[in-house]
Amino acid sequence: MDYIIVGTAGHVDHGKTVLVKALTGVDTDRLKEEKERGISIELGFAPLTLPSGRQLGLVDVPGHERFIRQMLAGVGGMDLVMLVVAADEGVMPQTREHLAIIDLLQIKQGIIVLTKIDLVDAEWLELVREEVRQAVQGTVLADAPIIPVSALTGEGIPELLARLDALAATTPPRPAKGGARLPIDRVFSITGFGTVVTGTLWSGTIRVGDDLEVQPEGIKTKVRNLQVHGKNVKEALAGQRVAVNLAGIEKEAISRGSSLLTPGFLRPTYRLDASFKLLAGARTLANRSRIRFYLGTAEVLGRIILLDRNELKGGEKAFVQLLMEEPVVATRADRFILRSYSPMETIGGGLVIDPAPPRHRRFEPSVLASLKKRLEGSPQEILAQIVREHRDGVDGQEAAIRAALTPQETRKLLQDMAAAGQLTLLAADNDLYAVSNERLAAWWREAARALDDFHRQYPLRPGLAREELRSRYFSRLPARVFQALLERWSREGRIQLTASNVALADFKPEFSPRQRELLQALAERYRSARWQPPGFNEVTAAYNLAPAELEELLHYLMREGVLVKINDEFYWHREAFEEALAVVKKLGLAGPFGLAEVRDALGSSRKYVLPFLEYLDRIKLTRRQGDRRMVIAN
Structure with missing residues (x-):
């Protein structure tokens, strides 16, 4: 692996920063307050080239209990950890808390470094070694090598470098494929350059000129410049410590805890399904307890929902749903830490199972079975x-x-x-849409029933309007997916598709002998009436028809191109309509015209001509100007 991140962990003043300086020559205490107090407050970083040529990034995390948030911001990006224990003090409270965090995050590659051995004799050193070995039993560092060193004299440093080199060679690489993901641990601005963010690139690749986004803020940005350990580069790879100069974004708009991402790679969420373990020494945790959630560089308040019990005892594991008070960026298999709301103590950690789940009903067997399957x-x-x-x-x-x-x-x-045959795919706009076979079958039953009902109710219509079918029965489906679904059923011979309608494959409009006679009679009546057609109520009375029955017959004649519906009252025969339209266009050649001119040219009356002209206005063939009109389309 070419690029890995090695972090220090351990109690305050156990020599982590001095150890990093002995290995790299870099003093990672960069703040004035750190210099004055002699402890690390913020994360420190330094590059290290191992004897083999492998590149390491060393992360120096604070050891003081007041700065555990900063420690968690650094430890999430580590590939390999050095647990530092001062030989003159041995295992201390923050040693144990940092060890618990390392174990919960499953950082399995590690070395235990006993520092300040120049201050103790051999017998004391052996006692401390045994104490450390007992402390790490049952954790990911149970079999980690213990290397005694003195940063002051240099004793043990060559062996430590050799061990780091050996472990680096067996540390699995971070995924360079897929989207870029960089949890942000620092935000600052540089005069002439603008906003700069730093962090460990967890996955993917970032290149100068890339379009990225900052989440959960949802801010679009572009990479203006890149640095890895102070050197300008064109490309940063997963596993590297990176400084990214961002274009078009103000420093105040983002902060530690945000993530720099490939657009669309991950989405913010307020809810996570997870497997959670409560530390053995922690107090019993009740359902809906308020917690502090840590993932990457983010710290967010929330509540823990126990899905299969009312309380969790120390050392137990459970499936939980975490409800956040602010959005977080997470993905499946992310590891996280929880601390109690008050007092602030590390209480446990776990693994994200689903970064975007629905709300669950507690004690639901199907939910618990699903989470188990999703976990394993x-x-x-x-x-x-x-x-x-x-x-x-x-x-x-x-x-x-x-x-x-x-x-x-x-x-x-x-x-x-x-x-x-395990599921069905619908192609939609160069993307795939997956649906279970059971759901696809249920969709067809629903659609077939709806179409059959429609054909029974309206036997003369060619089918149900596509949009009506979607809005009534498939409103949750994106339009592109609904279209793909119809095309699938059409290919399978289940339905007939036209530009606007859907019908069952075997459907044909069926007419009774009486309906055939009525259709012929109606067509002839409207043809002979020309520009003085009968009104709707007049026709129902003349043929003793119910309004709904007449409307179906008239609509059929419209679809066949025999009639044109002018308004709810009047229908014109197509021949009469075309002739009248030709008259209007001829009048329009001379300029604006009035209703009277059309009436006289047709030999009709205002009662029929006015609705005709208003229809032409609606379909934008004419435009009214006061009491006159002009033709606007030919």
């Missing part, structure tokens, strides 16, 4: 669960975010699962 399942099983849980399907991007997979990985897995 393969990527395919997790995707299958996500698709099942989305009642109306899920698009590829949402599935990728919830499963913590790249869009490419998600697409490939979904395609494989669809080919195996």
Whole structure:
């Protein structure tokens, strides 16, 4: 691995900063207050080139209990940890808290460094070594090597470098593929350059000129310049400590805890499903307890919902839902730390299972079974669960975010699962939309029933309007997905599709002998009436028809191009309408014209001509100017 981050952890004044300086030559205490007090308050960083040539970034975290927030901001980005214990003091309170945090975050690659060995004799050193070994039992550092060193004399430093080199060689790389994710730990501005943010690049790649976004603020920005350990670079890789000069963004708009991301890679959330472990020594935790949540560089207040019990005892694990008071950026498999609201003590930590879940009903067996499967399942099983849980399907991007997979990985897995018949994919605007086979079958039953009901009620109509079908039965589906669904059913021979209507595949308008006679009679009556057509009520009386029955017959003649509906009262025969339209266009060649001129040219009356002209206005063939009109389209 070319780039890894190594962090220090341990009690205040146990020599972490001096150790970093002995390894790198860099004094990471950069603040005046740190110099005056002799302790680290903020995170410090220094580059280190190992004997093999591997590049390390050393993170020096504060050891004082008052600065545990700063420590947590640094430890989340570590690939490898050095737990520092001063030989003259041994294991202290912050040693244990930092060790608990390391264990909860599962930073499995580590070294225990006994510092200040120049201040103790061999017998005392051995006692401290044994105390440390007992303290780390049962944690991720249980088998970590213990290296005694003296930053003052240099004793043990070569061995420590060799151990770091060996561990670095076996440390798994951070994912360079996928979206960029940089939790921000510092924000400042430089005259002439603008806003700069720093952090450890958790995943992906950042290049000069990239369009990025800051979340949860939702601010779009562009990379103006990049530095890695003070050197300008064109590209920063996952695992590197990076300073990013951002364009078009004010320093005050963002802060530590925000994340710099590839647009659309992750979304802010107020709710997380997780597996949580309460530390053995912690007090019993009640449902809905207020907590402090730490992930990456973020600290947010919230409440913990215990999904399968009313209280959690020390050392126990449980499925929980975390409700945040402010949005956070998270993804599946992120590890987090919880501290109590008051007093501020580390109480436990866990693993994110779902970064965007719905609210759950407590003690619900199906919810708990789903969380267990999502926690332990393969990527395919997790995707299958996500698709099942989305009642109306899920698009590829949402599935990728919830499963913590790249869009490419998600697409490939979904395609494989669809080919195996495990789910159904609908292609929509170059994206994939996944739906469970059960839900697809339910959609068809619903659509088929709706279309059958419509055909029974309106046997002369060609089908139900597409938009009416969507708004009444599929309003939750994006329009592009609904279109893909209709096209699928059309290919399968289940439905007929026209530009605006949907009908069952075997549907044909059916006419009774009486209806056929009425259609012929109505067409002839309107044709012969020309520009003085009968009114709607006049026709119902003449043929002894109910209004609804007449409307269906007239609408059929409209769809066949026989009639034109002028308004709710009058329909004109198409021949009469075209002839009248030609008259209007001819009059319009000479300029604006009035109603009387059209009336006289047609030999009709105001009763019929005025609705005709108002119809032309509505369809924008004419425009009214006072009591006259002009033709605006040919």
